[in-house]
Amino acid sequence: NFMLTQPHSVSESPGKTVTISCTRSSGSIASNYVQWYQQRPGSAPTTVIYEDNQRPSGVPDRFSGSIDSSSNSASLTISGLKTEDEADYYCQSYDSSNQRVFGGGTKLTVL
Amino acid sequence: EVQLVESGGGLVQPGGSLRLSCAASGFTFSSYAMSWVRQAPGKGLEWVSTISGGGGSTYYADSVKGRFAISRDNSKNTLSLHMNSLRADDTAVYYCARDGSGSPNWGQGTLVTVSS
Numbered sequence: 001n002f003m004l005t006q007p008h009s010v011s012e013s014p015g016k017t018v019t020i021s022c023t024r025s026s027g028s029i030a031s032n033y034v035q036w037y038q039q040r041p042g043s044a045p046t047t048v049i050y051e052d053n054q055r056p057s058g059v060p061d062r063f064s065g066s067i068d069s070s071s072n073s074a075s076l077t078i079s080g081l082k083t084e085d086e087a088d089y090y091c092q093s094y095d096s097s098n099q100r101v102f103g104g105g106t107k108l109t110v111l
Numbered sequence: 112e113v114q115l116v117e118s119g120g121g122l123v124q125p126g127g128s129l130r131l132s133c134a135a136s137g138f139t140f141s142s143y144a145m146s147w148v149r150q151a152p153g154k155g156l157e158w159v160s161t162i163s164g165g166g167g168s169t170y171y172a173d174s175v176k177g178r179f180a181i182s183r184d185n186s187k188n189t190l191s192l193h194m195n196s197l198r199a200d201d202t203a204v205y206y207c208a209r210d211g212s213g214s215p216n217w218g219q220g221t222l223v224t225v226s227s
Contacts, residue, residue, distance in 0.1 A: 035215055037156070044206060044219050045156065056214035090156050098210075099170050100146060100158040 004103035011109040022091030034074040120221030133190040133207030141185040144210040149203035
């Protein structure tokens with residue numbers, strides 16, 4: 001099976017743009033959709049990006065997702081950072097048996 | 112609106128059993144695979160198990176294989192997780208989640224604590 005590797009933490013100032021990476025260890029990042037979840041402290045995860053780059057209704061267009069085959073990675077980009085964006089973010093994909101594989105999570109600090 | 116509501120968590124002794132349930136509404140339940148995902152205190156998300164829409168296919172993480180059983184009742188729009196031989200490292204918040212096409216949805220979670 002493969003692993004998804006995320007940076008442990010990132011930080012940026014309000015109003016700026018931050019990108020969180022998610023690198024797949026083996027197999028092509030493009031072979032299975034990537035989802036991104038936001039989890040605020042004490043709350044359940046919510047979906048901010050699904051199927052690589054789709055935003056659920058209600059998620060602001062400041063959130064965007066992409067994949068890069070050259071680096072075999074997916075990225076979550078948040079522009080115009082707000083303090084409310086401070087949370088843990090997890091990427092997730094599926095293996096060949098359609099079982100979920102999660103990244104280790106990235107703590108975003110907006111300071 | 113899609114809703115997933117988990118129940119059944121609680122305190123159980125090591126070696127004990129527990130059954131979690133997830134009540135689904137707002138979508139055609141039988142058309143979607145469903146999963147259980149857990150999160151130990153202070154840790155990341157860990158996939159536990161998945162069941163196909165019709166219930167004929169089930170998948171388990173190695174950490175729970177042989178101890179947990181996932182099932183569903185499509186007539187009642189309910190997902191279940193039967194947990195046996197519970198260990199301290201099974202302590203976690205357990206979330207049910209909808210798979211398949213479209214935006215994944217999550218429940219609010221139910222806490223399972225395994226301790227003597």
